Amino acid sequence: MCLAIPGKIIAITEQLDETFRKGKVSFGGIMKEINLFMVPEAKIGDYVLVHVGVAINVVDEEEAKKTFNYLKQMGEVEELESPDSTNL
Amino acid sequence: MKFLTEFRDPELVHEYVAELHKITTKSWTLMEICGGQTHSLVKNGLLDLLPEKITMVHGPGCPVCVTSVSVIDEAVWLAEQPNVILCSFGDMLRVPGSKKSLLEAKAIGADVRILYSPLEAVEIARKNPEKEVVFFAVGFETTAPANALSVMHAAQQGILNYSILASHVLVPPAMEAILSDEANTIDAFLAAGHVCTIMGMDEYYPVAEKYQIPIVVTGFEPVDLLQGILMAVRQLEKGQHLVENQYARSVQREGNKTAQATIQKVFAVNDRVWRGIGSIPQSGYEVNEAYRAHNARIKFFIDIPFAEENKECISGDIMKGLKKPKQCPNFGTKCKPEHPLGAPMVSSEGACAAYYHYNFQPEESGSHI
Ligand code: SF4
Numbered sequence: 001m002c003l004a005i006p007g008k009i010i011a012i013t014e015q016l017d018e019t020f021r022k023g024k025v026s027f028g029g030i031m032k033e034i035n036l037f038m039v040p041e042a043k044i045g046d047y048v049l050v051h052v053g054v055a056i057n058v059v060d061e062e063e064a065k066k067t068f069n070y071l072k073q074m075g076e077v078e079e080l081e082s083p084d085s086t087n088l
Numbered sequence: 089m090k091f092l093t094e095f096r097d098p099e100l101v102h103e104y105v106a107e108l109h110k111i112t113t114k115s116w117t118l119m120e121i122c123g124g125q126t127h128s129l130v131k132n133g134l135l136d137l138l139p140e141k142i143t144m145v146h147g148p149g150c151p152v153c154v155t156s157v158s159v160i161d162e163a164v165w166l167a168e169q170p171n172v173i174l175c176s177f178g179d180m181l182r183v184p185g186s187k188k189s190l191l192e193a194k195a196i197g198a199d200v201r202i203l204y205s206p207l208e209a210v211e212i213a214r215k216n217p218e219k220e221v222v223f224f225a226v227g228f229e230t231t232a233p234a235n236a237l238s239v240m241h242a243a244q245q246g247i248l249n250y251s252i253l254a255s256h257v258l259v260p261p262a263m264e265a266i267l268s269d270e271a272n273t274i275d276a277f278l279a280a281g282h283v284c285t286i287m288g289m290d291e292y293y294p295v296a297e298k299y300q301i302p303i304v305v306t307g308f309e310p311v312d313l314l315q316g317i318l319m320a321v322r323q324l325e326k327g328q329h330l331v332e333n334q335y336a337r338s339v340q341r342e343g344n345k346t347a348q349a350t351i352q353k354v355f356a357v358n359d360r361v362w363r364g365i366g367s368i369p370q371s372g373y374e375v376n377e378a379y380r381a382h383n384a385r386i387k388f389f390i391d392i393p394f395a396e397e398n399k400e401c402i403s404g405d406i407m408k409g410l411k412k413p414k415q416c417p418n419f420g421t422k423c424k425p426e427h428p429l430g431a432p433m434v435s436s437e438g439a440c441a442a443y444y445h446y447n448f449q450p451e452e453s454g455s456h457i
Contacts, residue, residue, distance in 0.1 A: 056233065
């Protein structure tokens with residue numbers, strides 16, 4: 001659960017105020033709603049490192065892809081699909 | 089080197105390993121802090137690639153492993169209250185409390201839900217105004233901003249049926265506690281990359297100076313770990329004790345300021361009991377006064393008696409770097425992932441589970457999975 005997984009911002013979905021900036025982030029095709037509060041500089045198309053639903057850093061695209069492939073190969077991206085998260 | 093071809097950048101892995109063998113002249117003991125690093129070291133077979141003179145010991149950086157029995161009891165108690173939905177990261181469910189685990193509470197009817205993010209718990213609270221929703225907020229500095237954000241989020245939207253049971257732990261005070269133990273033999277630390285993505289590196293300079301010990305901020309992939317080990321051993325061989333950053337692609341010296349501000353807004357530093365290690369002063373976060381309405385301990389008047397830890401589990405010695413998992417008499421016999429005696433056998437980030445899955449043949453002890 002300490003893992004941070006890189007994904008690509010596909011859309012900004014909500015911007016009620018500062019705290020509520022949210023975006024749709026793709027993790028190799030798995031889409032999640034991610035909070036973007038901690039990365040005010042991040043734009044659509046950027047890659048962000050995401051930990052438990054919150055983006056903590058903007059990362060380089062090539063590095064992000066390599067890291068994601070590594071995590072996927074190691075079977076470490078399953079936490080994106082926690083059983084009770086799917087039908088909130 | 090059976091795994092070598094499977095690595096990302098196998099040439100680099102090869103190069104770092106060769107260099108390590110070349111420069112290592114003395115025996116050194118290195119501790120990696122983060123459970124994710126432990127997992128990666130063991131799972132990728134990296135320990136077998138290192139020179140014999142280098143010993144890796146596995147630190148306390150697994151939140152599942154260090155959450156005290158009493159706090160598990162608090163979570164179980166909360167889950168068993170009528171009208172409460174207790175939400176948690178999945179890893180916490182199987183950790184034994186003094187009487188039962190959250191999974192056992194769930195099996196007899198408690199509403200315990202496994203979530204990916206604390207922000208989802210706020211959403212559950214919004215949709216279920218007649219219920220009390222509690223998020224079991226464990227983790228190191230990496231997870232603190234998300235948990236803090238969930239509280240800010242709930243407060244801003246007036247979602248008063250949301251609270252958290254905070255059991256946050258901090259890396260630098262734990263490093264100091266480990267180094268202050270006279271029995272410790274640690275020569276260098278690999279600091280946890282994602283913790284530093286949030287907190288930056290400034291906290292580590294005084295530790296490196298005071299204990300004259302190299303600290304290398306390191307990532308968790310095989311190439312990162314080997315490079316981090318190489319940087320630390322280079323320093324040791326030269327008699328240096330610097331703070332270095334192997335993981336510059338994710339860590340800036342000042343960390344993520346917004347995340348730090350979020351933590352400060354919601355949490356206050358407090359003393360915390362670490363499972364296996366004991367109380368460490370100023371080593372955790374609790375919800376601060378301003379957000380007390382979202383502190384489950386206050387809201388539910390939790391008053392759980394202090395619970396003793398299982399004496400058969402030597403996890404404290406393992407997380408302090410004094411012993412390795414296979415030195416525990418219960419490893420793989422009385423203690424297995426299916427029936428863990430201690431927390432490090434539960435989580436995949438726990439050292440015992442990592443060795444059990446990737447560095448152990450059950451026949452060694454005459455038992456079978
Ligand atoms: S093997 Fe089990 S009992 Fe022994 S230290 Fe690890 S978790 Fe504790």
